[in-house]
Amino acid sequence: MGRESSITRIVGPENYAKLQQFKCLIVGAGGIGSELLKDCILMGFGEIHIVDLDTIDLSNLNRQFLFRQKDIKQPKSTTAVKAVQHFSNSKLVPYQGNVMDTNQFPLHWFDQFDIFLNGLDNLAARRYVNKISQFLKKPLIESGTSGFDGYIQPILPGNTECFDCTKKETPKTFPVCTIRSTPSQPIHCIVWAKNFLFNQLFTSDQSSTTGDSDGNDWGTDDKEEIERIKQETNELHDLQQIVHHQDKVHITDILKKLFVKDIEKLLQLDNLWKSRAKPTPLTDDLIDSAKDGHDSTDLNAIWSLEEQISQFINVTEKLMDRIVEEDYNIEFDKDDQDTLVFVATAANIRSHIFGIPIKTVFDIKQIAGNIIPAIATTNAIVAGLSTLTALRLLNFLPYAKTNSGLDVNMAFTARASNLSKDRYLSNPKLAPPNCNCAVCAKVARGVVKITEKGLEKLTLSQLIDLLKKKYNYPSETSLIDTSDQRLLVDFDFEDLLDRTLSQAKLHDGSVILFSDEEGDESEMYRKPLEIYLDVVEESAINSEIELPALEIPLFTPPKQEEEDEGKETSTEESPEKEEDKNGIVILDEDEGKDEKDGTTTKRPRSPDQTENDSKRAKTSKNHNDENGVIELD
Amino acid sequence: MEPSQATAERLTRDEIDLYDRQIRLWGMAAQARMRSAKVLLIGLGSLGTEICKNVVLCGLGHLTILDDTVVQEEDLGSQFFIGSEDVGSLKLESAKARIQDLNPRVHLSFDTQSIESKDADFYKGFDLVIGTELNTSQMVKLNELTRKYNIPIYLAGSNGLFAYIFVDLIQFDAEDEKLKGSQPTEKGQISTNTEVTEVKTRTDEDDDKKVFEVINTRHHYKSFQQMIKTASLEGRLNRRQIKRLSSAVPLTLALLRAEHEIGQLNFLTLKEKAVETCRQLGVPETVLNDTYVEQFTKQEGVQFAPVSAIVGGAIAQDVINILGKRQPPLSNFIVFDGITLDMPIFEF
Known part of the structure; x- marks a missing residue:
């Protein structure tokens, strides 16, 4: 009996022959990806491609079983493929790269695969692959783990829920005043130390933090407090000078400013302390006496206040030495111990002042570095479920025919996640697409093939005419570049109409949204059409551009009021939503104009608010105070 | 996080860095306890391979693998410690370098004798035994021996898309935490084989609105033979x-x-x-x-890689949990259905 004897007894010889012709794409060669690769090889997939951007790190080795100590710093994808050679009978193709890079991975590259298996660790890439699967109408198995918890979600475009049909958790953000004036948990002090203090002292780009505009949500209306915060920010520039001039004698001045004077000023704002415990500032004497104190080196022990102060001074000296060599810019990195100890000691001293528990450096590393625990077993279970389900989605199980995606089960680790005592896994059947989903239900999707020449020649107005004619859109429409939510054309913005697509900065991989802005007599609108521009060789199509055959349905848009009640399931917090029950605020970004391009950035009525919001969240980490929100990335 | 001082042997800095992502889950003390544990794995088939990979990666102290088989062509379709050049050789001989390479810190022993040749004394020194792909009479005999020496045992096997796990920890006390709900947990029998022996509360150190119940449970187990009969x-x-x-x-x-x-x-x-x-x-x-x-x-008896990954993952996780004394263990019979992904747990 050959190596195929097990699998043929399960799928039958015909299906096994088909499987050997199948190509699958594994996105990610980390914890889940390593396991997926092994399972796909053993199951007998003919060809397996695997993509990963990352290189191997020591902390991967507890679960990413294809990597060894000697592989540290090597690319994950190529190392993984080398490590499986002795048991592989499949054709394997590794790529080191970002799956979202349209130059390396254009749409037609994705089109060669029969199924996509995700082993990703971030929302942006998950959303991206989900969208690709929707554009190409190819099955995707999405999965993820966090500690003991894991899940898989098979996605059959048009048939089952897509990744974005359900709301996803957004990164945690905090109002400015909680971080700057009234911390009550260790995480508030860690965010202060990392995102505010560390950046102010050691990172070169400070411009954003000075422009505290009045349009911000501060989490408070107290003018006095806002003034204090702004003044404090300005005063920190003096401290940065101490750092830049390597003025080591005056490190204690930094401590005295942060932990004595600033706290004393805070105490003068009586309003803040009516319903809160008052902070207790350090004293100059304490700081002076602790400075030559004994250092603890055990990163897993709780250090005394004196040890924190003494370590703060030591590590600041080290960072002062480094900052000149490193071009006046040091970025926080959880694996850079100097930056970690600086943040940990500063956070702990602040915690002490506010009566908040002190943490070990080990624990602070997890919070500041946003480390998610990860273990071999959960990854193995999730990857096993994912590959097993691939067989069902591809209809390879002769005793369990899949007539619709709705016959297939998703799965999550119910017992490990304390959701059930009598089931190890929960296995709900897949749901149909959520009719409010901005990604799979509210828009129609199509791939427009265009040549390089077409991009150079065709104007936006010509493109719009082609689209109107082909899909019966009315005369008033709009066009948006969804990658940056840039308005290209609408009824009162026609400046770009005569520009060619390439002049309008559209290129291979651009995703544009074409919307009906008029409606017909009965208030029915054509569904918005999201178009992927796939640049192809001239020989691939008959003319310069080829539009896909699509029926774009009509729909009645919901009344404005209903939308405002939050019925629209934007997959992230709607930016209009001022504050949720956790008191976490996400702010709207000011409308902005880019004069140079002559384009206007408008917050679109696009169904694709999700990408926009995550971008917004991303930019906010660089402009903490400007947006009034501090995010822990 | 548990204070590391609680354990006699402390983890080294290298170990903490290597095991960082799991120590953050189960703590230093559990990691140190795992390092001192001695486990016997019987059978390096598809399931055995998965279990072996998982426990070796996570830093078990000592693992002995017992397997007397020779690599067959069909093994190549479900196992990854062997390659086509190994067909015809003793499986452990072929696999051992690859297993050790996974984690040089783990003390490994390889035993190519048959399970039948092992007398009762062989089992004495182990803290835990895992038996995979054994037949019923082998499992009954093995379980009699583990009961004699009071050793916890996991037994597992697969039939193509389907698989099972049987657990006999004889008697096991576990501690678990959960967020306190509106209904406080009460002492007493809560299911066929489980009783709650003590309930305490603990307030979260960072957030005093979060109150946890610390629940001690005692789990009584049946032997394999008794389980299938009753x-x-x-x-x-x-x-x-x-x-x-x-x-x-x-x-x-x-x-x-x-x-x-x-x-x-x-x-x-x-x-x-x-x-x-x-x-x-x-x-x-x-x-x-x-x-x-x-x-x-x-x-019947077909070994299939993804099923082994799931069931082997579940067994290894439970072994890690009981060695590290985290979370209540499985009790006592689990069946996996690879079509529906259903995986019910029965207290028989």
Whole structure:
């Protein structure tokens, strides 16, 4: 009996022959990806491609079983493929790269695969692959783990829920005043130390933090407090000078400013302390006496206040030495111990002042570095479920025919996640697409093939005419570049109409949204059409551009009021939503104009608010105070 | 995080860095306890391979693998410590360098003798035994020995898309934490084999609104033989649960109860056994789906990589939990249905 004897007894010889012709794409060669690769090889997939951007790190080795100590710093994808050679009978193709890079991975590259298996660790890439699967109408198995918890979600475009049909958790953000004036948990002090203090002292780009505009949500209306915060920010520039001039004698001045004077000023704002415990500032004497104190080196022990102060001074000296060599810019990195100890000691001293528990450096590393625990077993279970389900989605199980995606089960680790005592896994059947989903239900999707020449020649107005004619859109429409939510054309913005697509900065991989802005007599609108521009060789199509055959349905848009009640399931917090029950605020970004391009950035009525919001969240980490929100990335 | 001082042997800085992502989950103390544990794994088939990979990666102290088989061509379709050049060689000889390479810190022993050649004394020194892909009489005998020396045991096997886990920890005390709900947990028997012995509360150090219940439970286990003889669901399932019960449950038990060689049973004889098993379980014969009977006939004893990954992952996780004394252990019979991904846990 050959190596195929097990699998043929399960799928039958015909299906096994088909499987050997199948190509699958594994996105990610980390914890889940390593396991997926092994399972796909053993199951007998003919060809397996695997993509990963990352290189191997020591902390991967507890679960990413294809990597060894000697592989540290090597690319994950190529190392993984080398490590499986002795048991592989499949054709394997590794790529080191970002799956979202349209130059390396254009749409037609994705089109060669029969199924996509995700082993990703971030929302942006998950959303991206989900969208690709929707554009190409190819099955995707999405999965993820966090500690003991894991899940898989098979996605059959048009048939089952897509990744974005359900709301996803957004990164945690905090109002400015909680971080700057009234911390009550260790995480508030860690965010202060990392995102505010560390950046102010050691990172070169400070411009954003000075422009505290009045349009911000501060989490408070107290003018006095806002003034204090702004003044404090300005005063920190003096401290940065101490750092830049390597003025080591005056490190204690930094401590005295942060932990004595600033706290004393805070105490003068009586309003803040009516319903809160008052902070207790350090004293100059304490700081002076602790400075030559004994250092603890055990990163897993709780250090005394004196040890924190003494370590703060030591590590600041080290960072002062480094900052000149490193071009006046040091970025926080959880694996850079100097930056970690600086943040940990500063956070702990602040915690002490506010009566908040002190943490070990080990624990602070997890919070500041946003480390998610990860273990071999959960990854193995999730990857096993994912590959097993691939067989069902591809209809390879002769005793369990899949007539619709709705016959297939998703799965999550119910017992490990304390959701059930009598089931190890929960296995709900897949749901149909959520009719409010901005990604799979509210828009129609199509791939427009265009040549390089077409991009150079065709104007936006010509493109719009082609689209109107082909899909019966009315005369008033709009066009948006969804990658940056840039308005290209609408009824009162026609400046770009005569520009060619390439002049309008559209290129291979651009995703544009074409919307009906008029409606017909009965208030029915054509569904918005999201178009992927796939640049192809001239020989691939008959003319310069080829539009896909699509029926774009009509729909009645919901009344404005209903939308405002939050019925629209934007997959992230709607930016209009001022504050949720956790008191976490996400702010709207000011409308902005880019004069140079002559384009206007408008917050679109696009169904694709999700990408926009995550971008917004991303930019906010660089402009903490400007947006009034501090995010822990 | 538990204070590391609580353990006699402290972890080194290198170990903390290597095991960082799991220490953040189960703590230093549990990691140190795992390092001092001695485990016996019987059978390096597909399931054994998965279990081995998981426990070696996470830093178990000592692992002994017992397997006397020679690599067959068909093993290549479900196992990854061997390659085509190993066909015809002793499997452990072929696999051992690759296993050690996974984690040089783990003390490994390889034993190529048969399970039959092992006397009772062989088992004495182990903290835990895992038996994979054994037949019923081997499992009964092995379990008698582990009971004699009070050693916890996990037994597991697979039939193609379907698999089972049996757990006998004899008696096991566990501690678990959960967020306090509106209904406080009470002491006393909570299920067939489990009683709550103590309930304390703990307030979160960062957020005093978060209150946890610390629940101590005592788990009583049956031997493998007793379990297959007495397993019953009589009066424990409502109509909906019976309807949902996977055919894989009576079929798996039927194969374990039958005295037979693999491949001896045909559709009719297996179905007959499964009907008997339904009677013992106290569930109607209608739970038996003929396509499942057919699949079990065809797939009896077949090892399949993704199924092994799931079941091997579940066993390794539970082994890690009990060695590290985290979370209550599995109790005591689990069946996996690879079509629906259903994986119910039964206290038999």
